[in-house]
Amino acid sequence: MRNEDADVKLVYSMPESLVDRPNHYCPGCGHGIIHKLLTQAIDELEIREKTIFIAPVGCSVLAYFYIDVDGCEAAHGRAPAVATGLKRVHKDKVIISYQGDGDLLAIGTAETIHAANRGENITVIFVNNAIYGMTGGQMAPTSLASQKTKTSPYGRDPADVGQPIRACELLNTLEAPVFIERCAVNNVKNILKTRKAIKKVVQNQVLNIGYSFVEILSMCPTGWGMTPQRAVEWIDEAMIPYYPLGNFRKKESDHV
Amino acid sequence: MAETVLMKGNEVIGEAAIIAGCRYYFAYPITPQNEIPAYMALRLPRIGGTFLQAESELAAINMVFGASAAGARVMTSSASPGISLKQEGISYLSGAELPAVVVNMVRGGPGLGNIAGSQGDYFQATRGGGHGDYRTIVLAPASVQELADLTVEAFDLADQYRMVVVLLGDGYLGQMSESLKLPEPSGKEFDKSSWALTGASGRAPHIVYSLRLSPEPALEEVNLRLQAKYREIEKNEVRFDTYRSKDAEYLLVGFGTSARICKAAVNILRREGIKAGLFRPITLWPFPSLAIERAAGSIKKVLAVEMNAGQMLEDIRLALWTSTSSSRNVVIDFCGRTGGMIPDVDEIVERVRNYEK
Numbered sequence: 095m096r097n098e099d100a101d102v103k104l105v106y107s108m109p110e111s112l113v114d115r116p117n118h119y120c121p122g123c124g125h126g127i128i129h130k131l132l133t134q135a136i137d138e139l140e141i142r143e144k145t146i147f148i149a150p151v152g153c154s155v156l157a158y159f160y161i162d163v164d165g166c167e168a169a170h171g172r173a174p175a176v177a178t179g180l181k182r183v184h185k186d187k188v189i190i191s192y193q194g195d196g197d198l199l200a201i202g203t204a205e206t207i208h209a210a211n212r213g214e215n216i217t218v219i220f221v222n223n224a225i226y227g228m229t230g231g232q233m234a235p236t237s238l239a240s241q242k243t244k245t246s247p248y249g250r251d252p253a254d255v256g257q258p259i260r261a262c263e264l265l266n267t268l269e270a271p272v273f274i275e276r277c278a279v280n281n282v283k284n285i286l287k288t289r290k291a292i293k294k295v296v297q298n299q300v301l302n303i304g305y306s307f308v309e310i311l312s313m314c315p316t317g318w319g320m321t322p323q324r325a326v327e328w329i330d331e332a333m334i335p336y337y338p339l340g341n342f343r344k345k346e347s348d349h350v
Numbered sequence: 351m352a353e354t355v356l357m358k359g360n361e362v363i364g365e366a367a368i369i370a371g372c373r374y375y376f377a378y379p380i381t382p383q384n385e386i387p388a389y390m391a392l393r394l395p396r397i398g399g400t401f402l403q404a405e406s407e408l409a410a411i412n413m414v415f416g417a418s419a420a421g422a423r424v425m426t427s428s429a430s431p432g433i434s435l436k437q438e439g440i441s442y443l444s445g446a447e448l449p450a451v452v453v454n455m456v457r458g459g460p461g462l463g464n465i466a467g468s469q470g471d472y473f474q475a476t477r478g479g480g481h482g483d484y485r486t487i488v489l490a491p492a493s494v495q496e497l498a499d500l501t502v503e504a505f506d507l508a509d510q511y512r513m514v515v516v517l518l519g520d521g522y523l524g525q526m527s528e529s530l531k532l533p534e535p536s537g538k539e540f541d542k543s544s545w546a547l548t549g550a551s552g553r554a555p556h557i558v559y560s561l562r563l564s565p566e567p568a569l570e571e572v573n574l575r576l577q578a579k580y581r582e583i584e585k586n587e588v589r590f591d592t593y594r595s596k597d598a599e600y601l602l603v604g605f606g607t608s609a610r611i612c613k614a615a616v617n618i619l620r621r622e623g624i625k626a627g628l629f630r631p632i633t634l635w636p637f638p639s640l641a642i643e644r645a646a647g648s649i650k651k652v653l654a655v656e657m658n659a660g661q662m663l664e665d666i667r668l669a670l671w672t673s674t675s676s677s678r679n680v681v682i683d684f685c686g687r688t689g690g691m692i693p694d695v696d697e698i699v700e701r702v703r704n705y706e707k
């Protein structure tokens with residue numbers, strides 16, 4: 095794109111679908127990056143006017159104020175059910191369910207699995223920060239073994255509370271999902287991959303291909319008790335070894 | 351003119367919902383209302399609607415939330431234990447001011463209870479049921495015809511007031527077959543374009559939510575608006591029926607299946623020359639407090655009859671025993687059975703005969 099007044103090239107601007115207002119996220123939080131990637135995808139696919147975004151209960155509950163599309167709240171864990179209701183009525187709209195790990199893998203496990211198993215033509219963006227951010231840093235179903243949280247002060251003991259759950263691998267046992275991928279937003283390289291994956295999970299819905307899921311390993315410096323810099327490193331050191339990045343499922347539509 | 355048909359109560363609810371324009375139905379099976387999902391599973395796919403058996407009542411009520419937010423007429427149904435699970439969702443629907451019709455074909459409780467009809471969920475239905483200061487309109491049909499008529503009306507009330515309307519039946523009504531005239535759609539139109547989620551095309555985004563953290567009085571303002579709406583409903587939407595109550599000295603008060611038993615008792619008592627009458631609340635919330643107070647003006651005794659341990663009884667007391675009312679000295683007696691048992695007509699008749707002694 096060229097600016098007509100001066101001979102300069104516009105190389106970056108805020109996504110049009112991202113609302114220009116201060117947000118409530120902590121410094122170094124991954125949610126903001128993911129919002130930007132999602133709104134970029136919405137812009138590129140030109141679907142702002144037909145997107146309905148579902149905010150979960152969690153730190154991103156107010157995300158509908160940052161994304162300039164129709165927004166809907168869902169009770170804790172129930173976003174895939176709300177998405178199902180919306181999509182069954184508006185088959186031509188793009189329904190995006192944005193969820194944290196407590197929401198998607200603890201209280202909402204049943205809704206997660208069954209929406210995926212039905213192959214609802216929706217997009218699920220799963221933000222895995224291995225902690226309950228909103229309520230002040232309690233253990234999540236994805237908290238790592240020996241990870242200290244408010245409710246695992248001696249470190250998560252898998253013998254007592256089980257191993258952390260891997261969402262992509264779990265959903266990959268089902269027939270219906272067409273796309274499952276795990277990404278991270280802790281460095282530029284990973285962010286660029288996440289950007290591609292997010293566009294893919296949204297585009298799949300636009301093309302009516304089916305249920306598409308992306309898990310994003312994301313920083314929660316506040317919940318982890320780390321500096322933003324340390325949090326970025328912790329994803330490489332601790333999270334990725336347990337939650338390997340990569341694509342688990344990629345079905346292309348026959349007619350695309 | 352609609353023809354007369356013979357249908358089972360539960361199936362009538364499904365058919366009446368379809369007549370009312372409901373094309374979305376989400377539910378999880380539970381006895382004694384399983385004919386409703388079965389009926390919807392047969393009918394909805396054939397008329398371009400959606401029937402979906404949810405993975406739980408939690409999922410079902412939240413699918414209802416999504417479909418309602420999308421602007422559609424939507425219904426779910428269940429029986430007592432399933433309705434308990436739906437309470438969180440009903441509270442969210444109420445907070446977000448979304449219309450929905452929730453059918454509860456009440457069964458015996460508490461706990462898993464049994465699968466017989468009961469009225470044990472009166473408190474839960476009329477006090478909101480979930481968390482927070484909210485109400486649902488509660489309609490209590492007493493016949494298969496009324497199941498049909500009130501189902502159609504429930505959708506209009508839900509859309510008009512943007513709130514949850516509960517159809518509170520019981521296992522007996524659902525299983526009962528009676529002849530009825532299928533109702534006509536009301537033809538009322540409700541404009542949802544100012545809030546429904548349809549994609550922000552050519553307008554600012556709509557947001558459906560119930561979280562109101564700031565600024566400080568935001569949540570109270572919503573509550574005050576809800577309360578104002580509830581006062582309006584109390585003024586405009588009270589429904590009740592009376593039977594031989596004009597000159598009655600003994601007033602039986604019952605809703606739903608209990609009211610049918612009361613009616614039989616009134617007939618027997620009247621044949622004996624005992625002036626008995628029936629007052630039947632049709633809206634359990636808003637409760638017909640004023641009407642019952644008026645009806646009780648010249649009454650010697652009120653007998654509440656319920657299939658529970660005395661839940662509506664408390665609303666009757668609240669209505670009659672206010673310090674300013676002329677009925678504040680009226681004696682209120684109670685006859686009830688619990689756990690899916692039905693009050694016996696002879697027992698009610700005998701009770702009233704004894705008042706004469």
Ligand SMILES: Cc1ncc(C[n+]2csc(CCOP(=O)(O)OP(=O)(O)O)c2C)c(N)n1
Pocket residue numbers: 151152153154170193194195196197198221223225226227228229234
């Ligand atoms: C029914 C219910 N139970 C508990 C809560 C409290 N609660 C709010 S957010 C949350 C966990 C959020 O964690 P997560 O889903 O991982 O999202 P994050 O905040 O980390 O982004 C909990 C337990 C609630 N709001 N509703």
Ligand code: SF4
Pocket residue numbers: 118119120122123124125153223227228313314315316317
């Ligand atoms: S608590 Fe964690 S997830 Fe929540 S805003 Fe802060 S950094 Fe982000």
